Amino acid sequence: xxxxxxxxxxxxxxxxxxxxxxxxxxxxxxxxxxxxxxxxxxxxxxxxxxxxxxxxxxxxxxxxxxxxxxxxxxxxxxxxxxxxxxxxxxxxxxxxxxxxxxxxxxxxxxxxxxxxxxxxxxxxxxxxxxxxxxxxxxxxxxxxxxxxxxxxxxxxxxxxxxxxxxxxxxxxxxxxxxxxxxxxxxxxxxxxxxxxxxxxxxxxxxxxxxxxxxxxxxxxxxxxxxxxxxxxxxxxxxxxxxxxxxxxxxxxxxxxxxxxxxxxxxxxxxxxxxxxxxx
Amino acid sequence: xxxxxxxxxxxxxxxxxxxxxxxxxxxxxxxxxxxxxxxxxxxxxxxxxxxxxxxxxxxxxxxxxxxxxxxxxxxxxxxxxxxxxxxxxxxxxxxxxxxxxxxxxxxxxxxxxxxxxxxxxxxxxxxxxxxxxxxxxxxxxxxxxxxxxxxxxxxxxxxxxxxxxxxxxxxxxxxxxxxxxxxxxxxxxxxxxxxxxxxxxxxxxxxxxxxxxxxxxxxxxxxxxxxxxxxxxxxxxxxxxxxxxxxxxxxxxxxxxxxxxxxxxxxxxxxxxxxxxxx
DNA sequence: ACCTCAAATGAAAATAATTTTCATTTATTG
DNA sequence: CAATAAATGAAAATTATTTTCATTTGAGGT
Numbered sequence: 001x002x003x004x005x006x007x008x009x010x011x012x013x014x015x016x017x018x019x020x021x022x023x024x025x026x027x028x029x030x031x032x033x034x035x036x037x038x039x040x041x042x043x044x045x046x047x048x049x050x051x052x053x054x055x056x057x058x059x060x061x062x063x064x065x066x067x068x069x070x071x072x073x074x075x076x077x078x079x080x081x082x083x084x085x086x087x088x089x090x091x092x093x094x095x096x097x098x099x100x101x102x103x104x105x106x107x108x109x110x111x112x113x114x115x116x117x118x119x120x121x122x123x124x125x126x127x128x129x130x131x132x133x134x135x136x137x138x139x140x141x142x143x144x145x146x147x148x149x150x151x152x153x154x155x156x157x158x159x160x161x162x163x164x165x166x167x168x169x170x171x172x173x174x175x176x177x178x179x180x181x182x183x184x185x186x187x188x189x190x191x192x193x194x195x196x197x198x199x200x201x202x203x204x205x206x207x208x209x210x211x212x213x214x215x216x217x218x219x220x221x222x223x224x225x226x227x228x229x230x231x232x233x234x235x236x237x238x239x240x241x242x243x244x245x246x247x248x249x250x251x252x253x254x255x256x257x258x259x260x261x262x263x264x265x266x267x268x269x270x271x272x273x274x275x276x277x278x279x
Numbered sequence: 280x281x282x283x284x285x286x287x288x289x290x291x292x293x294x295x296x297x298x299x300x301x302x303x304x305x306x307x308x309x310x311x312x313x314x315x316x317x318x319x320x321x322x323x324x325x326x327x328x329x330x331x332x333x334x335x336x337x338x339x340x341x342x343x344x345x346x347x348x349x350x351x352x353x354x355x356x357x358x359x360x361x362x363x364x365x366x367x368x369x370x371x372x373x374x375x376x377x378x379x380x381x382x383x384x385x386x387x388x389x390x391x392x393x394x395x396x397x398x399x400x401x402x403x404x405x406x407x408x409x410x411x412x413x414x415x416x417x418x419x420x421x422x423x424x425x426x427x428x429x430x431x432x433x434x435x436x437x438x439x440x441x442x443x444x445x446x447x448x449x450x451x452x453x454x455x456x457x458x459x460x461x462x463x464x465x466x467x468x469x470x471x472x473x474x475x476x477x478x479x480x481x482x483x484x485x486x487x488x489x490x491x492x493x494x495x496x497x498x499x500x501x502x503x504x505x506x507x508x509x510x511x512x513x514x515x516x517x518x519x520x521x522x523x524x525x526x527x528x529x530x531x532x533x534x535x536x537x538x539x540x541x542x543x544x545x546x547x548x549x550x551x552x553x554x555x556x557x558x
Numbered sequence: 559a560c561c562t563c564a565a566a567t568g569a570a571a572a573t574a575a576t577t578t579t580c581a582t583t584t585a586t587t588g
Numbered sequence: 589c590a591a592t593a594a595a596t597g598a599a600a601a602t603t604a605t606t607t608t609c610a611t612t613t614g615a616g617g618t
Binding site: 034068069070072073074075076085086087089090091092094095096098099102103106107110113115118119121122136137138140141142144145148185187188189190192215238241242245246247249250251252253254257258274277278279 | 313347348349351352353354355364365366368369370371373374375377378381382385386389392394397398400401415416417419420421423424427464466467468469471494517520521524525526528529530531532533536537553556557558
């Protein structure tokens with residue numbers, strides 16, 4: 001299904017001058033146009049009602065109503081632009097603005113993420129003897145969350161968020177282990193060092209980062225990229241954390257989908273065991 | 280600007296049976312409904328045209344046309360419906376499908392989150408002597424992430440993800456402290472117990488949960504609700520974690536925006552200190 | 559049980575919007 | 589400079605929406 005805005009622009013060439021005026025008006029005033037009736041729009045463009053209908057038909061639509069609905073729908077889809085956070089914003093407004101940024105980050109990440117690398121990493125983790133996750137500061141919680149999920153699947157997973165421990169663990173890894181380093185900037189010394197050490201010890205190394213040119217990439221056998229929405233307020237890579245989280249969630253779900261009966265039973269057992277912890 | 284879907288659900292209580300039928304029909308068949316004329320819709324719901332107009336007015340809209348346009352716009356905004364994850368999906372496809380769920384969760388949460396409670400909690404945290412965050416399992420990483428951010432702001436924050444430690448910390452809190460319990464289900468025994476203890480000791484208690492009727496709400500002075508997208512595959516409250524994360528991010532940003540010069544300098548100093556840890 | 563009143567409802571009339579028809583205008587080609 | 593085809597808008601025809609108003613429904617009082 002092609003976007004009407006796109007079609008409008010594309011088909012403008014084969015329109016007569018009156019239709020072209022309408023097309024331009026719609027493209028420049030989509031928001032207001034949606035509130036206009038067909039004759040109001042026609043008057044705005046100095047043309048007859050029938051021409052508006054013809055334009056709608058040219059776009060492959062039923063009529064003017066259909067055009068308005070489609071435009072409204074497309075407007076809605078792209079109207080979640082957050083705008084900048086100001087001192088006057090309430091916390092709730094900040095919440096909404098940030099969410100727009102999060103959505104954008106997820107979308108961006110969809111476009112930079114290499115499907116093949118992701119698939120390989122998922123397989124790798126699923127089949128590895130042991131998976132360790134390194135993160136510090138901002139990325140520590142992500143590492144922990146990912147490890148927690150893998151543990152629920154019965155895998156041998158471990159998050160390590162202490163740079164000394166990272167060095168220790170790294171130096172004892174063996175072939176068959178997977179080490180995943182998480183760093184938004186890709187330049188976190190300790191993480192990069194740990195990953196290099198892992199590689200020397202024979203483990204397969206993976207990095208999750210926002211920047212393609214960063215030191216961590218050269219230390220990794222596989223690189224998974226996120227792309228956070230560039231906004232002024234995100235001093236920390238606030239919104240890249242969501243993409244990282246989503247990335248590990250997809251690996252988690254992939255493994256769930258490909259686990260055998262016994263493994264599924266184990267997952268179920270975990271759930272049951274946790275029921276006792278609840279009211 | 281409030282979502283029409285949300286308003287529909289909310290105002291259903293004060294509608295007569297005929298209007299209620301229409302509301303339900305719209306909520307269950309939004310997509311098809313948009314293509315219907317007013318009398319077609321009326322017939323589908325076994326009621327008169329006028330009732331449809333009345334419903335539109337009740338929602339604060341001009342009329343039926345306006346209702347259709349708004350619904351189309353909202354549909355567009357949420358039309359990235361992910362569909363169910365299957366065994367055949369690649370990891371990348373899973374990633375995309377899950378993201379759609381995440382977006383939905385964030386939107387849902389926007390509509391259930393109480394702006395006033397959120398504002399109060401943000402102020403509370405900003406001014407508290409000490410903030411402790413309790414989370415276990417799935418919510419542990421969220422607690423840790425939130426604590427990490429507050430620490431960067433120079434606040435006295437602490438995540439506690441061990442049920443014994445939680446009890447210990449809780450029993451030593453004083454007036455002026457804020458305790459935040461995070462539990463998707465709202466039924467996690469240890470968290471609820473810890474929160475109750477905090478309250479007894481004079482601390483202000485806050486809960487973050489997905490369910491309004493859960494035990495944790497009664498243990499909290501302030502309740503912040505998330506609403507995850509209900510999907511079959513999310514065995515764990517996978518997508519509610521994103522909403523929780525966003526919630527704490529908004530509090531973080533709010534505090535950043537309202538901190539004085541000295542505090543901003545401190546934040547900046549943190550950033551500089553961390554530069555040494557990078558290549 | 560019966561009445562009263564207010565709210566809710568739908569049929570039909572009134573209005574408004576959209577679509578079609580068709581005569582006129584405008585551009586293009588030989 | 590015709591001759592023709594394409595483009596256009598006014599008005600008619602159609603369709604959709606909104607308003608009006610008589611009827612129904614149901615709650616609360618006697």
